[in-house]
Amino acid sequence: MAASVSLKLMIDEKTNRVVAAEAEKDFVDILFSFLTFPMGTIIRLTSHEQLKIPVTIGCMNNLYRSIQNSLLNWHTELCKTMVLNPRNPCAIYCSKLKINIDDSGSEMNYACSRQGCRYLSKYQNVSCVCSKGVTTKEMKSDDSGSSVESCRYGGAFLQKGSIMFLITEDLQIRPASPHILAQLLSGFGLSETSGIREMPVEVSKEQVL
Template sequence: MAAKEQESRLSLKLLIDEKRNRVVAAEAHKEFVDILFSFLTLPMGTIIRVTSTGEAKNPVTIGCMNNLYHGVEKLSNENWGTELCKTIVLHPRNPLGYFCQNLKVNIDDSWSNTNYLCSRKCCLMRSWYLNLRCICGAKTNMRTTDMVNNEGAFLQKGRTMFIISDDLQIRPACPILLAQLLSNLGLSETDGIREMRVQVSKDQVICLLARSLVSESPLSDVFLPNPTKHDTKLPKPEIEITLQTTEQNEAPTLNLQVTLNKSTNKILFAKATNEFFDFLCTFLTIPIGSIIHVFQRSLGLGGCLNNLYASVEELEDKWIGSSIKSAILNPRITQYHNCKKQPLKLDELIENENLIDPRPNENFAAEPSLFIVLDNLDVKPLSSASSFLILRELKVAFSDIEEQVITVGMNEALSLLKAALTSPSSALTNGLASFLQKKKQEA
């Protein structure tokens, strides 16, 4: 047991500004950098699961995403097409798990190279899950194991050192870069800088992931007691990126019936079809790298994941292959983890053409179904009892309630996703109210 625990740690050298009690930089080999890059491949559902439950010692809240995750978690099996549909949403498979399996410390257990073949071997159909029904009628119950990746994770082989700033800007190490970093932090000499070696555990990697979502000093937060908060960092690239508008007819659209408070223009709740519920479920199956890709780094998510993303983007091909770099920057959604009508037009990563879809009719939810989605993205099955309780809890006069229908296309979907990630309590209002106002002005 002790040997196994030792294998799950790796060494990291920190440079500490003793006067200000902060990490000014870390020096690390590729194994630690690979772990940081793997954060971008994690689906949002996995990020919430590992940073807010179980092993996470310092839970974080990511906008309204935690509400969505736990609302979905509470839904009974009768609300799903099959029990596996719920499993897919709450434990989404990492699309780049093939590479992540060789991480020195891997916090994601969603990927496995185990497959199940059709018992009749009728057409080489296979599944990630036991006892799915093949197109021939037989079940997938013959276990098989695919070849594993033994080539390392993302970075090229070698013992090159990398410099990592406290806000996760990563560059190949060189004295000039380190001198620039120290200078930008107001340090004119190495006096007062001490070296500290730490053995990074799985729990600390989970904490690093959590802090990278909300803090601009995750290394200090995780490895130092009571770190000093500071604003100075490596200079960021001066890039002005705006979100490109997309014509509505270029992507599928969904109708969403919302109930709002007329006095405040605040959306109280929405009545969602199974198609819109499936779309919300994909918020949990999208890797964070693909989310940043969709928003072209203009998302405004707290923390320093944008720095991490830019570090991958700017790394030369001699350190990381161009195809692997492209995959990290846009991992895409794992096969069969998308919805039938996707306004965001997100692509799936097709792993195997002979893979059996575990979802009946390509849906997560049982069909037909209706759900109540609260402003904070908590989801409940629609019933007269739940509707009455919601109205009573909201304490809004019936005369001050109005229904409208929003057509959710690409722009509305992007706005809702951004609000889900950044708004602590009012994702529907912050994401969709502006579209309501436009409709009222046009009327």
């Protein structure tokens, strides 16, 4: 069953406009993860053919496609792969998300095939610095013995807890409280919540994209 996260939309019944969404940390963590993505990952994900409405980011999509179709004299084929499929330095944190849209495999390291060599590479099938092996063995980042707080506590970027968040239509995020909600409604010319209808929704991976 595909993963999803729950939101509660707050809709101004008079204008039929969403004024905010109320969400738990799972969804807010997903939004925060966007800031960890390299530009190459963002372009690749948002221009995917499966998306109903592909996104164009200025001329960067053209730059990405020109590299995809490039016959330039790359130093190695790996150099081209590194540019088109860059690593996310926060991948081990993103792997804890309920919906992780980064499919770059950035949480993986690759160990040398030579017994006794302890070198790790971020990319597979690379000649090892020991000059006697190739990086072929897959290892998750936390398999290499690294200590990552998010793994220890089971979360991603935000602390675990029952706190709720208010998310505005322009992606401002604040802890939910009656005071913050009143401020938000005031910005829409609303003085109370009586004209606000709540609508629960489930957000899937495609909708996150």
